Amino acid sequence: MGTVISIILAAVLTNNFITVKTYGICPFLGVSKKTQSAVGMGIAVTIVMALAVLITYPVYEYIMVAFDANGNEIYNFQFLEIIFFIFIIASLVQMLEKIIQKISPSLYNTMGIYLPLITTNCAVLGVTELVIGDMSQFLNGATMNLGWAVLYALFAGLGFTLVMIIMSGMRERLNYYKTPKALAGFPTAMITASFICMAFMVFTYITI
Amino acid sequence: MNLLEFGVQTWVTVGIVAGIFAGSALLIGALIIIVSKVFKVDVDEKVTKxxxxxxxxxxGGCGCSGCSGFASKLASGEGNLSDCHVTSPEKKAEIAALLGIELKDEERTVAVVKCHGGEENCAEKFEYKGNPTCASCATLLGGNKMCSYACLGCGDCKAxxxxxxxxxxxxxSEVDPDKCISCGSCISACPKNIIERIPASAPVYVACSSKCRGKEVTSACKVGCIACGLCAKNCPQNAITMRDNLPVIDYTKCTGCLTCVAKCPRKIIIKRDVASAQDKEVAAQAE
Structure with missing residues (x-):
């Protein structure tokens, strides 16, 4: 239980992908003008993150390296992780888009249009890289396995969605106010983003 | 660096890596092809054309979500081609040929503000001192006018x-029909949704958007439509129907007899300056 809470806290608040790790800044600034599209983008990123980790983690752990009966390496291609992960994620998103378009056109209209945008999004590639690295600080003593990896990816995506919704809500509100002409539009969004990031610094020292 | 300095082992590794990539690329490519075959969505060729x-x-001026939404609506035979005000007449003729329908001669449309509740007609609920935009004002109790369908007059449409x-x-706010190009910018900018398109030659229009009943309207506004229905009853062409406590004029039937203008007890059906606009054109041509 402690591990679950620790992973959720780390993924959503203390190590939020946007505000602390600064991954996925392009959708954060680009798709946060309206709450509706921000939610769609967030859900798409969350699903792709969880699915990507579900596939890349076993591939990295069990396919890209093999041992014989005595524990000696037969082969080890783990150094090819980045290029392989891009490969896997890109094709996964391609297939996911096709499947969603067939199964649920209404879901495709709300979420599917964001899928091509996140084919090799840094947040998605980032989470697959993170879970194969040293995760001991979030695990609260447990050993890393596929379950924790997917849980981390899922809540990292939800943390991403949370910040997207906060940002889009603030940007929608800011439209009602007169800003100096030099700061109108995107500069205001950058200032807003910096304040959100500073606000999330509050959570940095939360530990279980 | 001389490549030949690498040992045989290095070249073997490079070869194996290349093999792995080629193999996995083939595998994933095959997977994608299979998935796209299995989950193939039949797109109507008409829609793309x-x-x-x-x-x-x-x-979004047609009321659909973007051009692709409008295209699929047209292909299914529901949409009306004249709802699009941006596409050029030549392109529209091509679309009409694709759909196998006849392109009707379209009339130029203009936007009108369907409200006459200015300062003297419709009182203010409270004094609004916030940001001078309608969008901001409308978030406070739906605006500072007594009538919740009234023009707030902060000028989002003008901007x-x-x-x-x-x-x-x-x-x-008032739209000058001579300058209006019917682009729909003001229609989507208005937070109260009281701006509407009418044909440029329309002789009359209803300058009220209030869907309230008569009693509520009289308490809020001096000129608002009280939904008495006299215009609908007296129209010799039966061009007016009452919907949501408001008269709706069918401009294809309207002959411009101005009976409704004479009968309206609130003088809210307004005669438009159509003739004078035509005169102006004639005068401009004469010059």
Missing amino acids: ILENLAGANC VCPENAVEINGKL
Whole structure:
């Protein structure tokens, strides 16, 4: 239980992908003008993150390296992780888009249009890289396995969605106010983003 | 660095890596092909062809979500081609040929503000001192006018109009029909949704958007429509129907007899200056 809470806290608040790790800044600034599209983008990123980790983690752990009966390496291609992960994620998103378009056109209209945008999004590639690295600080003593990896990816995506919704809500509100002409539009969004990031610094020292 | 300095082992590794990539690329490629075959979505060829001919402005003026939505609506035979105000007549003719329908001669449309509740007619609920935009004002109790369908007069429509056709007179916006290009910017900018398109030659229009019943309207506004239905009863062409406590004029039937203008007890059906606009054109041509 402690591990679950620790992973959720780390993924959503203390190590939020946007505000602390600064991954996925392009959708954060680009798709946060309206709450509706921000939610769609967030859900798409969350699903792709969880699915990507579900596939890349076993591939990295069990396919890209093999041992014989005595524990000696037969082969080890783990150094090819980045290029392989891009490969896997890109094709996964391609297939996911096709499947969603067939199964649920209404879901495709709300979420599917964001899928091509996140084919090799840094947040998605980032989470697959993170879970194969040293995760001991979030695990609260447990050993890393596929379950924790997917849980981390899922809540990292939800943390991403949370910040997207906060940002889009603030940007929608800011439209009602007169800003100096030099700061109108995107500069205001950058200032807003910096304040959100500073606000999330509050959570940095939360530990279980 | 001389490549030949690498040992045989290095070249073997490079070869194996290349092999792995080629193999996995083939595998994933095959997977994608299988998935796209299994989950193939049949796209109507008509839709793509219509979409190519539409202007691609994605303005939403037709009421659909972008041009692709409008194209699929047209292909299914529901949409009305004249709802699009951006596509050029030549392209529209091509679309009409694709659909196998006849292109009707379209009339130029203009936007009108369907409210006459200016300062003197409709009282204010409270004094609004916030940001001078309608969008901001409308978030406070739906605006500071007694009538919740009234023009707030902060000029959001004036700010977005590309032709400077909107004027604010006494907290009420008015569209100059001669300048209006019917782009729909003000229609989507208005938070109260009281701006509407009418044909440029329309002899009359209803200058009220209140869906309230008569008693509520009289308490809020001096000129608002009280939904008495006299215009609908007296129209010799039966061009007027009452819907949501408001008269709706069918401009295809309207002959411009102005009976409704004479009968309206609130004088809210307004005669438009159509003749004078034509005169102006004639005068301009004469010059």
